[in-house]
Amino acid sequence: xxxxxxxxxxTATAAYQIEGGAYAADKGLNVWDAGCRAGGYVYEGHxxxxxxxxxxxxxxDVAIMKQLGIKHFRMSLSWSRxxxxxxxxxxxxxxxxxxxxxxxLLKNGITPWVTLFHWDYPYELYKKGGWLNEESPEWFExxxxxVAKLFGDKITHFMTINEPQCFIELGHYTGVHAPFLKLxxxxxxxxxxxxxxxxxxxxxxxxxxxxNPIKVGFAMAYAASMPYTEADEEAAYEHSFACHGDLFGTxxxxxxxxxxxxxxxxxxxxxxxxFHPDERDMEIIKGNFDFFGVxxxxxxxxxxxxxxxxxxxxxxxxxxxDMRWHVTExxxxxxxxxxxRRYGLPIVYTENGVAVSEWKDLxxxxxxxxxxxxIRRYLRELMRAAEEGIPVEGYFYWxxxxxxxxxxxxxxxxxLVHVDYxxxxxxxKESAKYYAKVIQxxxxxxx
Numbered sequence: 001x002x003x004x005x006x007x008x009x010x011t012a013t014a015a016y017q018i019e020g021g022a023y024a025a026d027k028g029l030n031v032w033d034a035g036c037r038a039g040g041y042v043y044e045g046h047x048x049x050x051x052x053x054x055x056x057x058x059x060x061d062v063a064i065m066k067q068l069g070i071k072h073f074r075m076s077l078s079w080s081r082x083x084x085x086x087x088x089x090x091x092x093x094x095x096x097x098x099x100x101x102x103x104x105l106l107k108n109g110i111t112p113w114v115t116l117f118h119w120d121y122p123y124e125l126y127k128k129g130g131w132l133n134e135e136s137p138e139w140f141e142x143x144x145x146x147v148a149k150l151f152g153d154k155i156t157h158f159m160t161i162n163e164p165q166c167f168i169e170l171g172h173y174t175g176v177h178a179p180f181l182k183l184x185x186x187x188x189x190x191x192x193x194x195x196x197x198x199x200x201x202x203x204x205x206x207x208x209x210x211x212n213p214i215k216v217g218f219a220m221a222y223a224a225s226m227p228y229t230e231a232d233e234e235a236a237y238e239h240s241f242a243c244h245g246d247l248f249g250t251x252x253x254x255x256x257x258x259x260x261x262x263x264x265x266x267x268x269x270x271x272x273x274x275f276h277p278d279e280r281d282m283e284i285i286k287g288n289f290d291f292f293g294v295x296x297x298x299x300x301x302x303x304x305x306x307x308x309x310x311x312x313x314x315x316x317x318x319x320x321x322d323m324r325w326h327v328t329e330x331x332x333x334x335x336x337x338x339x340x341r342r343y344g345l346p347i348v349y350t351e352n353g354v355a356v357s358e359w360k361d362l363x364x365x366x367x368x369x370x371x372x373x374x375i376r377r378y379l380r381e382l383m384r385a386a387e388e389g390i391p392v393e394g395y396f397y398w399x400x401x402x403x404x405x406x407x408x409x410x411x412x413x414x415x416l417v418h419v420d421y422x423x424x425x426x427x428x429k430e431s432a433k434y435y436a437k438v439i440q441x442x443x444x445x446x447x
Contacts, residue, residue, distance in 0.1 A: 008394025
């Protein structure tokens with residue numbers, strides 16, 4: 001049976017990771033600009049100042065996508081490129097850039113899937129308190145409204161936010177991502193609650209102000225806990241949505257966004273951290289989403305032992321990626337299965353991919369066969385979910401290009417296309433050719 005006939009095949013990127021042009025025209029700083037400037041946060045002092053130079057080379061990137069048969073492209077907008085101060089005056093140059101980018105995509109038969117926020121928070125708003133400021137939801141609402149009015153005639157698919165677990169937990173608690181803060185748990189919870197309010201306001205603003213019918217989702221980091229044996233499946237499901245003492249848990253975010261309430265499993269965690277959300281806010285937070293966008297790369301197996309669900313250690317022989325993430329292709333089966341069971345929304349894989357150690361060979365080619373194997377393994381499990389009737393509607397490989405991988409700088413390569421960061425020359429890898437065949441056959445070539 002395979003994937004549905006109109007299955008969405010695409011590639012994904014994020015503005016700060018590919019655009020460059022960090023100081024072009026009147027673009028404002030974002031927290032990653034500021035952190036890279038300050039130094040000490042990113043591998044070997046790398047910065048996103050130039051990234052892949054897509055700001056100047058987007059037409060070349062679109063031509064590569066067309067050559068590969070990619071018809072859907074996930075990209076994010078740089079909030080501070082459009083609105084340099086985060087609120088207020090809109091940049092004419094920022095509007096021009098994105099209009100030309102969208103026009104080039106559409107002219108080549110490629111549908112843009114636009115993420116409003118992918119971690120590059122405007123620095124001027126950060127100085128006002130960022131997500132801790134009680135006005136921050138309204139700032140994001142204004143931004144969403146501006147995007148809808150400017151580009152609502154060209155964009156039909158939106159994601160409001162990308163992986164709030166990461167920019168909140170890693171950016172505001174552990175301090176390893178921008179804005180590199182180490183807040184208390186209570187302060188982190190306040191920031192997270194404001195993100196959820198912002199998300200709800202943005203979803204409404206998009207629908208109200210876009211000129212054409214649109215579909216709105218989000219891109220949530222989530223990897224199902226996988227059952228070690230068939231007998232562990234129910235325990236794995238419960239473990240997947242439980243509170244584990246941090247804000248990485250998906251249900252903390254998506255239960256409020258979809259059901260309008262925080263999960264019961266977080267009640268004790270809230271009490272321990274003196275967090276008492278206003279119940280009236282839940283009406284703002286609850287949205288009306290068309291699809292559940294999920295980003296998955298790896299997962300854990302769990303088993304019930306002595307009445308408790310425990311993570312099963314991986315054997316030393318289990319393959320790992322260049323990020324030291326375990327290769328666990330079954331996560332592509334259990335993730336949509338568990339998400340659909342809980343939320344009942346169609347599933348779009350907004351990110352999945354692999355970083356591998358690679359370089360050009362003496363012939364100038366990149367034969368990244370381990371990436372090809374990864375794609376095949378993971379897509380076969382996604383196909384298994386689809387064939388069991390789970391409404392899996394699309395898959396976006398992360399990433400189109402090798403790019404700035406946040407705190408890892410340029411040391412990790414996720415791309416289907418290699419980028420020389422000195423010359424910005426693009427080189428199509430073997431995996432890109434493989435993925436082109438997957439798209440051409442609607443996935444049948446992975447069997």
